[in-house]
Structures are given as structure tokens and as C-alpha cells.
Amino acid sequence: MPKEARPGTGEQAKQHALEQLRQAISRGEMAPAQRLVENELAEQFGVTRASIRAALIELASEGLVERIRNRGSRVRVVSVEEAVAITECRMVLEGLCAAKAAVEADEEQLTELADLGTAMSKAVADGEPLTYSDLNHQLHARIREFSGQRVAVELLERLNAQLVRHRFQLALRPGRAQRSLGEHLAVIEAIRARDPQAAEAAVRAHLASVIDALSE
Amino acid sequence: MPKEARPGTGEQAKQHALEQLRQAISRGEMAPAQRLVENELAEQFGVTRASIRAALIELASEGLVERIRNRGSRVRVVSVEEAVAITECRMVLEGLCAAKAAVEADEEQLTELADLGTAMSKAVADGEPLTYSDLNHQLHARIREFSGQRVAVELLERLNAQLVRHRFQLALRPGRAQRSLGEHLAVIEAIRARDPQAAEAAVRAHLASVIDALSE
DNA sequence: GCCAACAAGATTGTCAACGATTTCGTTGCC
DNA sequence: GGCAACGAAATCGTTGACAATCTTGTTGGC
Numbered sequence A, B: 001m002p003k004e005a006r007p008g009t010g011e012q013a014k015q016h017a018l019e020q021l022r023q024a025i026s027r028g029e030m031a032p033a034q035r036l037v038e039n040e041l042a043e044q045f046g047v048t049r050a051s052i053r054a055a056l057i058e059l060a061s062e063g064l065v066e067r068i069r070n071r072g073s074r075v076r077v078v079s080v081e082e083a084v085a086i087t088e089c090r091m092v093l094e095g096l097c098a099a100k101a102a103v104e105a106d107e108e109q110l111t112e113l114a115d116l117g118t119a120m121s122k123a124v125a126d127g128e129p130l131t132y133s134d135l136n137h138q139l140h141a142r143i144r145e146f147s148g149q150r151v152a153v154e155l156l157e158r159l160n161a162q163l164v165r166h167r168f169q170l171a172l173r174p175g176r177a178q179r180s181l182g183e184h185l186a187v188i189e190a191i192r193a194r195d196p197q198a199a200e201a202a203v204r205a206h207l208a209s210v211i212d213a214l215s216e
Numbered sequence C: 001g002c003c004a005a006c007a008a009g010a011t012t013g014t015c016a017a018c019g020a021t022t023t024c025g026t027t028g029c030c
Numbered sequence D: 001g002g003c004a005a006c007g008a009a010a011t012c013g014t015t016g017a018c019a020a021t022c023t024t025g026t027t028g029g030c
Helices: A013-026 A038-045 A049-061 A080-104 A107-125 A129-147 A150-161 A164-171 A176-192 A196-215 B013-026 B038-045 B049-061 B080-104 B107-125 B129-147 B150-161 B164-171 B176-192 B196-215
Strands: A065-068 A072-075 B065-068 B072-075
Touching (some): A049 A065, A080 A150, A080 A176, A129 A164, B038 B049, B080 B129, B107 B129, B164 B196
């Protein structure tokens, strides 16, 4: 009876359940508004209910699930209005990160950004929206990372986790990649030029365009 | 034996403990890095350890306490560097709120901001830093509120909760109120003029000055 | 036939006890 | 006298059971 996949990690039961649940939600394996019954989850993940409870409390605090007194937990559904509000926050926070990255990044990191840019251009030229979406995430993540702003990084990762469903929907929209590509290249250009103000402006322009696309 | 202060609210034990603990930390009643032993807290608040555990997990997710496996919980100490990083995030997020408030606020709310401005001027003129600090918080809170940006508001409140100790230290610094006052008045002016860009710039200038003061 | 009161089922909240891990003081050895 | 291994105390993590609450299906009355 395999209780855990990787015993070497020494994960506590709660951490194990937390990570499993978080990934399941982030991958969209849990339907939106699906009920999360503690007993079922406990059996499903092979841990006790207390561990599931702890994980759910933490996920609720991250905004991924919704808990109602004596009524249980659901995966939270984010409305379009809320997705816009979240993206507005991303806009200013990623703007901050880009500005700092333009100052803090070293030459090797700048090269990595340039490589990502060419890869993205290729993905668009080849008409591979899936690859492009993946590179998109990588680019945003790298810029965050290079900024060295850990507080902003944590906030952004938390916000991004709430957008999985909308993000999925947005990536498949035809013509979106072409528009997005130009904006991304502008961001990369500004950071490589070590111009914090231009970098912030470019990121904000990009996410403003995402907000437009979200609102349709 | 009074078990709870207000039975009318119908608070669950966990919610009760959570609120008590959060306020105790926010008011600085718990020393920084103080150990939070679950048994002691349980007895102190008249609830069981399970409730305390749930509350601690939530507070840890909010960044107010720090939990280490099998080692217990402490109230988290934020270094000066971290306080600066947090304030950088506040800078862009409050900038966003101010810009939205400049567009969204109604006339009554603008009047309230103006009144707060005159009250702050008076507090500085009378040399009452305590009153000024209080009005300061009110002003920031009102601007957040008027923006209607609930996501940003929640992020900001979470960030602010982590700064209690540094904020306390900053308010007492001589000459700080005078400088701060001018920046605050500029923010109010920009919002009343319904100029989102100017409002954002004013807020960012103000918090940039706070960052300078933090770094000394 | 429809609505309200009621009861059964399901689910979460709470509790006390057990097991695992870490910390710290003590003892024995070099 | 200093250091390592050992053991006791403290504390957290986990478990299973119980109580409180909500939901749902049923029954009785109008």
C-alpha cells in the first residue's frame, strides 16, 4: 500500500496533502465550485482529516478555496471582474519587478531574456500557441526572479495561482499571441537597455492589453 | 468563568482565537520573536489546541507568524530590508488605488479627504505626532477604500499588518511629520483634481520618502 | 396540491490522548 | 577539563471519536 510517492523528501502528511491539493487545483483538475469534502480528500490522499483541514485553511488564505462555516470548502471561482482586478495588481507589481530587474540583472540573465524572446518569436511564427504560452510564463517568472524582490514575487505567485482558469481561456484566443509577442519583446528590450522606467511602462502596457482581452 | 467576551457574535472558537491573536500581535503586545507555545495559548484564550493550531496556520500564511516543523511558532520579525521591500510593494499598490480613487470617488468622499487633510495640518501645527499618525492611517485606509479595488485592499492590509513595529518606530522620528504632511496634501490635491496619474505619482513620491526614512 | 414543521443523514468543528521529533541537561570517556 | 553519546523533558504532529450545525427528504396539516 504505497502511502507516499517520495518518502525521501520526508514530507509531513499535511505538507504532502497541501502540495497535492494545490497542484490539483492549479492544473484545473478540480472543477470550479466543486465541493471539497474533508473525508473524501483525506481518503484520496491517504492522510487524516486533520491534515486536510490544515491544508484547506492555508489554501483558503491563499484565495484558492473558499470556506464557509459548517458548510465546507469549494474551489473558489474568480469572476471576470475579479480577474481584471487581480491583473491590475499584477500590472503594478510586475512593473515594479521589471524596473528592479532592469537595474539588478547581470549580463548572463539579460542573455537568457533575449533567448526567451527569440524562442517566443519562433513559437508564434510556427503557430504553436501552447509552446508560446509556456514561454510566456517562463518570461514573467524570470523577470520576477531577476528583480530580487521576494515580497513582490510571493504576492504575484499567489495572484497568478488564482487565474489558472482565465489564463487557460486567454491563451487559446486567436491573434492574441501576435499582439502579446510585440509587447513582450518591448519589455525585454527595455530591461536589456537597463532602463527601469521604460521597463515598467512596457510591462504595464502589456498587462493593460491583457486586461482589455479579459474584458473582451 | 467568562469563556468569551461577546457571545452574541456567535464566534467559533477558532475564529475567536484567531482574532485575539491577530490583534495581540498587531498591537505589539507580543514581543518580536516571542515563542508561541500552542498549549499556553490554548489555556490563555480558553480554547483547545486544535483551534490555536488552525489560527496559527492562518497567521503564518498571512506572514505574521513563522512556523518551523516540530519547533513551534514565533511572531515573525521583519528586517529593515524586508520592510523596505514591503513598502516598495505598498508604493505601487497604493499608487494604483489612488489612481482609481481619483476616478471612482464621489463628491462626498472627496470632501472627507479634504477634511482629513486639514485635520492633519492642524495635528502637525499643534505638535501632536500621535494624532497625526492616526490620521495618517485613516487617510491611507480611506484612499484604498474609495478605489473600490478589493484585491489591492486585501493585499495592502496584509502587508501593513507586517509593518507594525517599523511603523511605530517611524512615527516618533522628529521632523518626519512635517515632511510627510506636504506629501499627503499633494496626494489629496491630486485626487480631488481627479487626476489619476498625478495621484499615483504623489503616492509613490510619498512612499519613496518613507523608504528613505526607513533605510536612514 | 402546496407549505411548514420535523427527522434522518451528512459534514464540519471540537476535543482529549497518543506518537514522533527536537532540545537540553547529564553522564561517561578521552 | 572538554567532548560525545545518552536520556529525560518539552513540544509539535497525528489519530480517532464526539458534538454542533447544516442539508435534504418526508410527513402532516391546511
